[in-house]
Amino acid sequence: METIQSDNYPIFFENSIQELLKFVKDGNYSRIFILTDENTAEHCLHLVKPHFEGMDNFDLLEIPAGEENKNIDFCIGVWKLLIDFEADRKSLLINLGGGVITDMGGFAASTYKRGIDFVHVPTTLLSQVDASVGGKTGIDLDSVKNIVGTFTQPKAVFIAVDFLKTLSKREILSGTAEMLKHGLIIDAAYWNALKNSDLSIPDAQLIYRSVEIKNEVVIEDPTEKGVRKSLNFGHTIGHAVETNSLMKDKKPLTHGEAIAIGMICESYLSNKSAGLSNNELDEIVKVFGNLYPKYTLKKEDYPELLAIMLKDKKNINGKINCTLLTSIGQYKLDNFFTNNELCESLDYYASL
Amino acid sequence: METIQSDNYPIFFENSIQELLKFVKDGNYSRIFILTDENTAEHCLHLVKPHFEGMDNFDLLEIPAGEENKNIDFCIGVWKLLIDFEADRKSLLINLGGGVITDMGGFAASTYKRGIDFVHVPTTLLSQVDASVGGKTGIDLDSVKNIVGTFTQPKAVFIAVDFLKTLSKREILSGTAEMLKHGLIIDAAYWNALKNSDLSIPDAQLIYRSVEIKNEVVIEDPTEKGVRKSLNFGHTIGHAVETNSLMKDKKPLTHGEAIAIGMICESYLSNKSAGLSNNELDEIVKVFGNLYPKYTLKKEDYPELLAIMLKDKKNINGKINCTLLTSIGQYKLDNFFTNNELCESLDYYASL
Numbered sequence: 001m002e003t004i005q006s007d008n009y010p011i012f013f014e015n016s017i018q019e020l021l022k023f024v025k026d027g028n029y030s031r032i033f034i035l036t037d038e039n040t041a042e043h044c045l046h047l048v049k050p051h052f053e054g055m056d057n058f059d060l061l062e063i064p065a066g067e068e069n070k071n072i073d074f075c076i077g078v079w080k081l082l083i084d085f086e087a088d089r090k091s092l093l094i095n096l097g098g099g100v101i102t103d104m105g106g107f108a109a110s111t112y113k114r115g116i117d118f119v120h121v122p123t124t125l126l127s128q129v130d131a132s133v134g135g136k137t138g139i140d141l142d143s144v145k146n147i148v149g150t151f152t153q154p155k156a157v158f159i160a161v162d163f164l165k166t167l168s169k170r171e172i173l174s175g176t177a178e179m180l181k182h183g184l185i186i187d188a189a190y191w192n193a194l195k196n197s198d199l200s201i202p203d204a205q206l207i208y209r210s211v212e213i214k215n216e217v218v219i220e221d222p223t224e225k226g227v228r229k230s231l232n233f234g235h236t237i238g239h240a241v242e243t244n245s246l247m248k249d250k251k252p253l254t255h256g257e258a259i260a261i262g263m264i265c266e267s268y269l270s271n272k273s274a275g276l277s278n279n280e281l282d283e284i285v286k287v288f289g290n291l292y293p294k295y296t297l298k299k300e301d302y303p304e305l306l307a308i309m310l311k312d313k314k315n316i317n318g319k320i321n322c323t324l325l326t327s328i329g330q331y332k333l334d335n336f337f338t339n340n341e342l343c344e345s346l347d348y349y350a351s352l
Numbered sequence: 353m354e355t356i357q358s359d360n361y362p363i364f365f366e367n368s369i370q371e372l373l374k375f376v377k378d379g380n381y382s383r384i385f386i387l388t389d390e391n392t393a394e395h396c397l398h399l400v401k402p403h404f405e406g407m408d409n410f411d412l413l414e415i416p417a418g419e420e421n422k423n424i425d426f427c428i429g430v431w432k433l434l435i436d437f438e439a440d441r442k443s444l445l446i447n448l449g450g451g452v453i454t455d456m457g458g459f460a461a462s463t464y465k466r467g468i469d470f471v472h473v474p475t476t477l478l479s480q481v482d483a484s485v486g487g488k489t490g491i492d493l494d495s496v497k498n499i500v501g502t503f504t505q506p507k508a509v510f511i512a513v514d515f516l517k518t519l520s521k522r523e524i525l526s527g528t529a530e531m532l533k534h535g536l537i538i539d540a541a542y543w544n545a546l547k548n549s550d551l552s553i554p555d556a557q558l559i560y561r562s563v564e565i566k567n568e569v570v571i572e573d574p575t576e577k578g579v580r581k582s583l584n585f586g587h588t589i590g591h592a593v594e595t596n597s598l599m600k601d602k603k604p605l606t607h608g609e610a611i612a613i614g615m616i617c618e619s620y621l622s623n624k625s626a627g628l629s630n631n632e633l634d635e636i637v638k639v640f641g642n643l644y645p646k647y648t649l650k651k652e653d654y655p656e657l658l659a660i661m662l663k664d665k666k667n668i669n670g671k672i673n674c675t676l677l678t679s680i681g682q683y684k685l686d687n688f689f690t691n692n693e694l695c696e697s698l699d700y701y702a703s704l
Binding site: 080313 | 498
């Protein structure tokens with residue numbers, strides 16, 4: 001599989017760890033840091049770290065795992081570690097992990113000394129097909145997802161499907177939801193290929209196509225003024241469900257599980273007001289229904305869900321904004337809904 | 353005085369408050385916020401706020417005053433206020449105040465929802481000739497100045513010399529040091545004009561020239577890869593003295609007072625190793641000596657000062673980097689010194 005060229009940086013798919021070592025060597029960096037979390041350290045670090053241990057300008061920065069740690073306190077921790085290790089402007093930060101590590105590490109690097117180089121080595125399917133491509137960095141604040149961040153491109157992305165062997169089926173399926181989204185918004189043939197595959201064991205070629213789609217969209221619109229908003233399909237409602245679950249559930253939903261719920265609700269809205277056919281809605285509901293367990297949306301949580309949606313970055317003038325589908329493979333931007341309509345779509349999911 | 357054109361944004365000097373109102377009106381922003389601190393609110397806000405009070409999409413964000421407040425906690429406070437006020441991506445943040453407000457407000461805006469528009473209305477001489485121009489945003493962390501920040505340009509800068517009437521002589525002189533620096537590094541004629549002026553009442557034309565110089569430098573090198581480092585003359589040692597004073601002195605040095613000490617020390621180093629003549633060194637010492645009170649540098653503080661210098665953003669590979677003068681009006685980048693040499697320059701200041 002060929003290296004994908006993004007906005008001034010390459011996304012490697014073949015021999016990715018060797019490519020990383022070559023990049024580090026050629027970059028002539030004064031200091032090299034790998035940022036990782038406990039989980040990644042346990043399962044993935046052994047594929048990478050031995051190559052670095054001989055270097056006397058290398059240090060490992062480890063933080064605890066979990067989306068709840070993508071907050072400003074842990075980011076301050078990363079900045080302080082960089083200060084303590086006397087990281088200078090010619091340092092490199094290698095973000096080795098899932099989306100929490102790539103999002104927060106990207107933000108920490110893009111703001112430390114007003115910006116040092118960073119690269120991503122995504123170790124989950126979700127971060128491979130979503131977080132690692134597109135130059136969005138960010139952290140959560142007051143339970144508002146990615147409310148603080150920058151648009152800063154990594155210097156390179158190194159995707160190695162070997163890492164996926166360490167993931168549970170549930171973690172794989174968290175990434176699958178974003179792959180299915182890529183098909184739904186832009187590529188009906190890809191959606192069809194996905195729905196006929198065994199998505200608990202993702203095929204490298206399908207992952208590659210997902211990265212390709214995401215890359216095409218973000219290159220065209222790096223700062224989300226237009227077409228990039230297509231990637232938000234399912235995310236207005238999905239993010240709210242995810243945030244609410246993170247706050248309240250003992251075993252919170254994964255990102256993919258939440259986004260799958262969001263895509264079902266927003267497909268319902270697409271059917272109501274954007275031209276998505278009944279058959280297509282049924283097909284989407286069936287595909288997600290087969291992949292993800294049913295989740296109970298409580299009526300008493302609706303006000304909280306709406307309050308979270310109101311804080312979404314995509315809103316303008318206090319109106320809640322969704323990206324919808326006019327058909328499978330075709331999106332429509334900037335659809336605004338009332339609270340009643342949004343609750344109706346939640347009721348639809350609950351009724352399934 | 354003509355509007356100065358910077359890197360895609362204008363710097364207004366005439367009728368600046370009217371220009372601000374015109375900018376706000378033409379910008380069609382969903383929400384307008386003025387960020388200010390207690391001091392500015394007391395002395396300067398009355399020149400601005402009455403024009404905004406009629407607007408129903410306007411809110412005031414006020415924080416306490418002081419460099420010690422340019423930290424992450426206050427920045428988090430600004431982000432949270434923006435969340436609470438439901439600021440969306442089409443919001444505008446107007447930073448009304450000194451360098452703490454423009455630096456921190458710029459950082460908060462450049463990272464909130466991955467970047468909203470901001471403009472500066474600098475109300476101190478220091479922020480007019482220094483912080484407001486050049487697109488550096490930043491906050492302090494662990495007493496390391498501006499260690500976290502971005503390079504993000506404001507959409508406009510509005511300079512009104514009327515604000516300066518509210519400043520004490522000491523605050524004026526804090527800005528004067530940066531004006532003198534602009535002469536020393538790039539424009540000997542400007543240095544001569546300044547040294548023959550009454551610098552406790554700065555002339556609008558002199559302020560204009562200082563902004564012009566700073567603007568020329570930062571346009572040529574926005575992200576400080578080369579020529580922009582000339583602006584760091586006096587700052588390697590000056591920042592360390594300032595940080596140390598902020599931590600230890602009951603009445604800390606102003607930025608200008610600290611930078612004046614730094615410029616004397618670094619002129620000493622320039623004389624020793626970069627070709628600055630004895631006469632020029634004496635002239636520089638005399639000008640600063642006449643403007644700023646003598647400060648006692650304690651021998652016991654030297655290790656702390658060196659430790660702070662070592663954390664400076666400009667260092668590479670742990671070597672302490674200074675910008676020096678080869679003569680008045682001519683700079684030389686990337687001079688590296690040992691601890692002994694740096695201490696010798698501190699001794700020189702102490703011996704005066």
